[in-house]
Amino acid sequence: xxxxxxxxxxxxxxxxxxxxxxxxxxxxxxxxxxxxxxxxxxxxxxxxxxxxxxxxxxxxxxxxxxxxxxxxxxxxxxxxxxxxxxxxxxxxxxxxxxxxxxxxxxxxxxxxxxxxxxxxxxxxxxxxxxxxxxxxxxxxxxxxxxxxxxxxxxxxxxxxxxxxxxxxxxxxxxxxxxxxxxxxxxxxxxxxxxxxxxxxxxxxxxxxxxxxxxxxxxxxxxxxxxxxxxxxxxxxxxxxxxxxxxxxxxxxxxxxxxxxxxxxxxxxxxxxxxxxxxxxxxxxxxxxxxxxxxxxxxxxxxxxxxxxxxxxxxxxxxxxxxxxxxxxxxxxxxxxxxxxxxxxxxxxxxxxxxxxxxxxxxxxxxxxxxxxxxxxxxxxxxxxxxxxxxxxxxxxxxxxxxxxxxxxxxxxxxxxxxxxxxxxxxxxxxxxxxxxxxxxxxxxxxxxxxxxxxxxxxxxxxxxxxxxxxxxxxxxxxxxxxxxxxxxxxxxxxxxxxxxxxxxxxxxxxxxxxxxxxxxxxxxxxxxxxxxxxxxxxxxxxxxxxxxxxxxxxxxxxxxxxxxxxxxxx
Numbered sequence: 001x002x003x004x005x006x007x008x009x010x011x012x013x014x015x016x017x018x019x020x021x022x023x024x025x026x027x028x029x030x031x032x033x034x035x036x037x038x039x040x041x042x043x044x045x046x047x048x049x050x051x052x053x054x055x056x057x058x059x060x061x062x063x064x065x066x067x068x069x070x071x072x073x074x075x076x077x078x079x080x081x082x083x084x085x086x087x088x089x090x091x092x093x094x095x096x097x098x099x100x101x102x103x104x105x106x107x108x109x110x111x112x113x114x115x116x117x118x119x120x121x122x123x124x125x126x127x128x129x130x131x132x133x134x135x136x137x138x139x140x141x142x143x144x145x146x147x148x149x150x151x152x153x154x155x156x157x158x159x160x161x162x163x164x165x166x167x168x169x170x171x172x173x174x175x176x177x178x179x180x181x182x183x184x185x186x187x188x189x190x191x192x193x194x195x196x197x198x199x200x201x202x203x204x205x206x207x208x209x210x211x212x213x214x215x216x217x218x219x220x221x222x223x224x225x226x227x228x229x230x231x232x233x234x235x236x237x238x239x240x241x242x243x244x245x246x247x248x249x250x251x252x253x254x255x256x257x258x259x260x261x262x263x264x265x266x267x268x269x270x271x272x273x274x275x276x277x278x279x280x281x282x283x284x285x286x287x288x289x290x291x292x293x294x295x296x297x298x299x300x301x302x303x304x305x306x307x308x309x310x311x312x313x314x315x316x317x318x319x320x321x322x323x324x325x326x327x328x329x330x331x332x333x334x335x336x337x338x339x340x341x342x343x344x345x346x347x348x349x350x351x352x353x354x355x356x357x358x359x360x361x362x363x364x365x366x367x368x369x370x371x372x373x374x375x376x377x378x379x380x381x382x383x384x385x386x387x388x389x390x391x392x393x394x395x396x397x398x399x400x401x402x403x404x405x406x407x408x409x410x411x412x413x414x415x416x417x418x419x420x421x422x423x424x425x426x427x428x429x430x431x432x433x434x435x436x437x438x439x440x441x442x443x444x445x446x447x448x449x450x451x452x453x454x455x456x457x458x459x460x461x462x463x464x465x466x467x468x469x470x471x472x473x474x475x476x477x478x479x480x481x482x483x484x485x486x487x488x489x490x491x492x493x494x495x496x497x498x499x500x501x502x503x504x505x506x507x508x509x510x511x512x513x514x515x516x517x518x519x520x521x522x523x524x525x526x527x528x529x530x531x532x533x534x535x536x537x538x539x540x541x542x543x544x545x546x547x548x549x550x551x552x553x554x555x556x557x558x559x560x561x562x563x564x565x566x567x568x569x570x
Contacts, residue, residue: 127392133388142374150162210474236294301506373515
């Protein structure tokens with residue numbers, strides 16, 4: 001999965017007959033060149049330099065430059081491998097460096113973070129901003145499944161797994177961060193991790209990076225469609241009941257009182273093709289008609305097509321990037337919601353180490369691989385960590401800042417997961433009733449949960465087009481060489497993605513399973529295999545590879561493979 005950086009470069013061929021480079025004359029010093037206009041603002045001294053855009057965030061998606069400038073770019077990239085970084089003849093001119101408001105890093109399960117900083121290094125982010133940016137980017141919809149994951153692994157084992165997976169993914173992320181520095185004789189300052197993979201593995205690394213990126217992005221879009229269908233259904237249900245003064249009598253097993261908690265699927269395994277509204281009864285024909293046209297799995301996923309399909313066809317994603325702050329607001333509200341629920345419901349815990357009871361699950365369960373799959377995606381930031389830390393003001397603090405960010409993410413997951421699991425009222429309900437989306441354990445009439453669902457619905461409806469934009473840019477850019485080859489190509493791709501989301505929302509709306517499958521798949525490459533193999537290759541080439549390091553990193557690869565296989569055995 002690639003959390004790509006989108007840059008826009010505006011170039012113009014002023015005179016094709018003139019040389020594209022303004023060379024430094026023989027015997028002229030760099031200082032004299034500066035005085036003579038090499039670094040001036042005179043556009044005639046700034047020869048165009050073409051940078052192929054990967055993910056453009058701008059109003060005009062069709063800006064291109066001449067073939068001559070493209071050829072010159074290839075030549076300059078080749079020559080840059082043969083010269084030192086001090087040779088200013090081959091330094092790109094200032095006007096091709098993107099402005100800070102044109103650079104974004106997108107997180108498929110959370111937010112899109114706007115990079116702050118200037119081309120000259122001034123205005124870069126202090127450590128506190130960098131740490132928050134990583135936390136903000138890593139937070140996403142996985143947080144809704146953390147309590148369910150703890151239930152699947154067992155309370156004690158689940159807490160241990162969160163800690164171990166956090167440490168493991170942090171180490172692999174550090175390997176990604178340091179992978180560029182191990183490449184000799186090449187300026188890798190502008191490289192991302194897929195570029196490193198291409199350097200070591202050639203075209204296989206390039207296309208495999210794309211494939212695993214598509215798995216994570218499309219998987220995220222499917223999760224979003226399922227959740228948006230859920231939130232839209234419950235939001236509409238709440239509004240309908242409030243407007244028509246309907247006193248809903250649901251037959252779900254649950255607690256009494258104002259802070260009602262429900263168990264949509266009591267006394268049986270969770271079947272994802274069922275929905276909570278199937279267990280509700282109503283008293284007149286008007287409500288029956290409403291329920292027929294407003295059904296969680298049969299109709300509401302189709303209604304989303306009307307809203308979201310046109311948005312996917314926008315050529316630019318800059319409009320939707322303006323709402324990325326809503327990700328932070330949503331996570332903050334979820335933390336407040338969990339805290340309030342804990343204060344009202346109290347704690348309900350009993351420890352049964354290896355055997356379950358009617359109301360409690362054992363502390364260690366064999367279903368724990370389901371949780372490791374979820375956490376692989378929950379701690380996933382490996383393909384954009386280089387970009388995020390590139391703008392850190394003090395580069396020597398990158399390891400520390402990344403470690404602090406992971407600590408905060410882990411504490412956030414533990415806070416939400418432990419509280420929801422602990423306050424879930426057992427008895428009278430069994431801990432096995434905790435849903436993959438813990439908001440489903442609260443009725444649609446709960447006002448606090450209604451606000452959470454409404455906020456998440458709006459936030460996801462703005463992030464979903466960004467994810468579709470990334471899929472289009474990466475896939476179309478690799479295959480056709482441009483992100484918007486034609487309306488037909490884009491519409492076909494969008495219909496396939498939307499169709500996958502509708503089918504999953506209709507027949508398998510289990511976000512926990514979708515997250516764990518996609519997380520284990522993309523994590524196999526980006527978290528476990530690529531960082532470990534690249535590190536061992538770099539050590540081997542430098543003659544520093546020792547058997548303890550080879551055994552440890554080979555063990556990481558085995559863990560990644562076992563994590564993926566375990567998802568299909570549970």
